[in-house]
Amino acid sequence: METNVLMESVKFMFLGMGVVFLFLTIMVYAIKLQAKLIGKYFPLPEKKAQEVNKPQNVSSHMAQKVAAITAVIHHEQQKGNE
Amino acid sequence: MKKTIVPVLLALFMLLSVNAYAGSSSVTPQEQEEVHHEYKEKSITQLIDSFYKTTGIYSFVNPSDDIMTAEAHSEDARPMTTFEQTWGRLIMFGIVFLLFYLAIAKGFEPLLLLPIAFGGLLANIPLAQIAGEHGMLGIIYNMGIANGFFPLLIFMGVGAMTDFTPLLANPKSALLGGAAQFGIFGSLVGAVAIGFDLQSASAISIIGGADGPTSIFVANRLAPELLGAIAVAAYSYMALVPVIQPPIMKMLTTEAERRIKMPKQRKVHKLENLFLPILILMLTIVFLPESAPLIGAFAFGNFLKQSGVVERLSDTMQNSLINIVTIFLGLGVGSKLAADKFLVLDTLGIMIIGLLAFSAGTAAGVIMAKIMNKFSSAENQINPLIGAAGVSAVPMAARVVSKVGQEYDRSNVLLMHAMGPNVAGVIGSAVAAGVLLSIF
Numbered sequence: 465m466e467t468n469v470l471m472e473s474v475k476f477m478f479l480g481m482g483v484v485f486l487f488l489t490i491m492v493y494a495i496k497l498q499a500k501l502i503g504k505y506f507p508l509p510e511k512k513a514q515e516v517n518k519p520q521n522v523s524s525h526m527a528q529k530v531a532a533i534t535a536v537i538h539h540e541q542q543k544g545n546e
Numbered sequence: 547m548k549k550t551i552v553p554v555l556l557a558l559f560m561l562l563s564v565n566a567y568a569g570s571s572s573v574t575p576q577e578q579e580e581v582h583h584e585y586k587e588k589s590i591t592q593l594i595d596s597f598y599k600t601t602g603i604y605s606f607v608n609p610s611d612d613i614m615t616a617e618a619h620s621e622d623a624r625p626m627t628t629f630e631q632t633w634g635r636l637i638m639f640g641i642v643f644l645l646f647y648l649a650i651a652k653g654f655e656p657l658l659l660l661p662i663a664f665g666g667l668l669a670n671i672p673l674a675q676i677a678g679e680h681g682m683l684g685i686i687y688n689m690g691i692a693n694g695f696f697p698l699l700i701f702m703g704v705g706a707m708t709d710f711t712p713l714l715a716n717p718k719s720a721l722l723g724g725a726a727q728f729g730i731f732g733s734l735v736g737a738v739a740i741g742f743d744l745q746s747a748s749a750i751s752i753i754g755g756a757d758g759p760t761s762i763f764v765a766n767r768l769a770p771e772l773l774g775a776i777a778v779a780a781y782s783y784m785a786l787v788p789v790i791q792p793p794i795m796k797m798l799t800t801e802a803e804r805r806i807k808m809p810k811q812r813k814v815h816k817l818e819n820l821f822l823p824i825l826i827l828m829l830t831i832v833f834l835p836e837s838a839p840l841i842g843a844f845a846f847g848n849f850l851k852q853s854g855v856v857e858r859l860s861d862t863m864q865n866s867l868i869n870i871v872t873i874f875l876g877l878g879v880g881s882k883l884a885a886d887k888f889l890v891l892d893t894l895g896i897m898i899i900g901l902l903a904f905s906a907g908t909a910a911g912v913i914m915a916k917i918m919n920k921f922s923s924a925e926n927q928i929n930p931l932i933g934a935a936g937v938s939a940v941p942m943a944a945r946v947v948s949k950v951g952q953e954y955d956r957s958n959v960l961l962m963h964a965m966g967p968n969v970a971g972v973i974g975s976a977v978a979a980g981v982l983l984s985i986f
Contacts, residue, residue, distance in 0.1 A: 469738050469743075469744060470735065470738055470739060472738075472744060473734050473735045473737075473738040473744060473747060474735055476731060476734055476744075476748070476981075476982075476985060477731035477732065477734060477735055479981060479985075480727070480730065480731040480734075480978055480981045480982065481724075481727065481728060481731055483833070483834070483977060483978075483981045484724045484727045484974050484977050484978050484981070485721070485724045486833075487724075487829060487833060487834065487973075487974075487977045488720045488721060488723065488724040488970060488973070488974060488977075489721070489724075490829060490833075491717075491720060491825070491826065491829060491973070492717040492718060492720050492721070494825055494829065495713070495714060495717040495720075495818075495822070495825070496717055498818055498821055498822075498825065499714065499717075499814075499815070499818055502815045502817045502818055502821075503815065506815065506817055
């Protein structure tokens with residue numbers, strides 16, 4: 465009798481842990497799917513739009529700076545030559 | 547004009563109140579007569595003697611057989627034993643003062659412990675029957691604990707307080723919250739092994755979820771007679787999270803692991819937060835309608851918060867409402883700290899199983915984190931400490947994790963990372979509760 469009940473509780477354990485993990489695993493994938501979908505269709509506020517734009521902004525900013533600096537250097541060099 | 551109105555109104559009120567008095571006295575003439583009838587002249591010594599018999603000292607020194615236990619349902623009452631009337635009460639006073647000490651001096655979840663402990667203090671007062679059907683504690687108990695209503699309100703408030711962003715940013719961490727539910731099912735086997743029947747064992751083991759409301763909800767359905775001890779165990783262990791968890795966490799991890807820094811979390815779209823409660827509720831509807839009352843209340847609270855258009859409602863849920871319910875829940879649970887209910891062998895078993903359950907949950911979370919590290923790349927390593935937050939005591943477990951993490955590296959802030967498994971633990975234990983309810 466005793467062992468029987470114990471076996472029963474072990475079965476509960478497998479069922480319970482199985483269901484908990486199944487539920488959470490499905491939830492994890494659903495969350496990932498949701499993130500993908502939302503990222504695709506509503507990328508506006510602060511997600512992909514900025515992530516994609518930022519590097520461009522930064523690089524164009526950098527390019528402008530570099531251009532300015534080279535222009536100044538060029539100017540100085542010309543001054544020196546004169 | 548105004549000056550004349552005020553006295554007129556006053557006079558009116560006085561008249562009405564006099565009438566009310568007259569009315570009330572005319573309703574109970576019998577009662578008055580009876581009192582009058584029984585009264586015989588008493589000498590001053592007799593008066594003092596009869597007064598002495600209503601004192602606490604008398605009831606302590608002269609326990610009597612016809613004193614009944616105070617029960618929220620009066621038909622459950624039984625005569626109290628001599629021990630329960632005398633030393634039992636004193637022991638309970640001692641326990642209550644210990645709880646006061648832990649709450650005030652040590653700061654262990656005073657929000658929960660103080661109402662519970664004070665409820666226990668009131669419940670152990672002789673003769674007053676505060677925990678009885680018509681006493682304050684009994685009324686509170688019947689109002690929301692015996693029918694499982696308060697736990698749902700608490701879940702609503704917790705939902706309105708919960709920010710799922712850390713979970714959304716790192717969904718994988720939900721698995722840690724799942725592993726920690728091993729505390730529930732592992733201790734289920736343990737409870738059966740020490741002789742509880744399957745149904746009681748299931749109700750007790752839910753303590754391992756470290757989730758007070760869920761414990762009350764399940765105990766109420768599966769083993770109402772053990773509800774008091776289970777609730778007290780669940781809440782006191784939740785309060786003792788800062789004591790129970792750190793040694794287990796330290797035992798199972800190396801110092802290098804405890805120093806692991808986790809990458810900054812990605813930004814989460816508002817819409818993800820908005821849809822998540824609905825998504826969780828949908829999954830519940832599909833797989834586990836038994837958990838729906840708990841998860842439904844939780845999702846409701848969270849949805850209102852994330853909608854951003856009902857600030858007032860969500861504010862009420864996460865502040866005033868949950869505070870009011872916490873007061874009631876604490877006092878109601880405390881009513882089960884009466885000596886006749888608490889000082890029984892079952893309680894001891896429940897406390898032991900509860901502690902094991904809690905420790906097993908913590909350990910399983912940490913071990914799961916270590917297993918996950920084995921399978922992930924070097925830059926995606928997680929700090930195994932956050933596994934301990936998988937038990938659903940929100941947000942204490944996460945805070946404890948953060949604190950332990952900072953003991954080893956002050957710059958390592960794990961709080962947000964630990965919140966992921968923590969909120970997943972809430973869902974996990976609600977799911978586990980649904981599984982247990984589905985069996986019986």
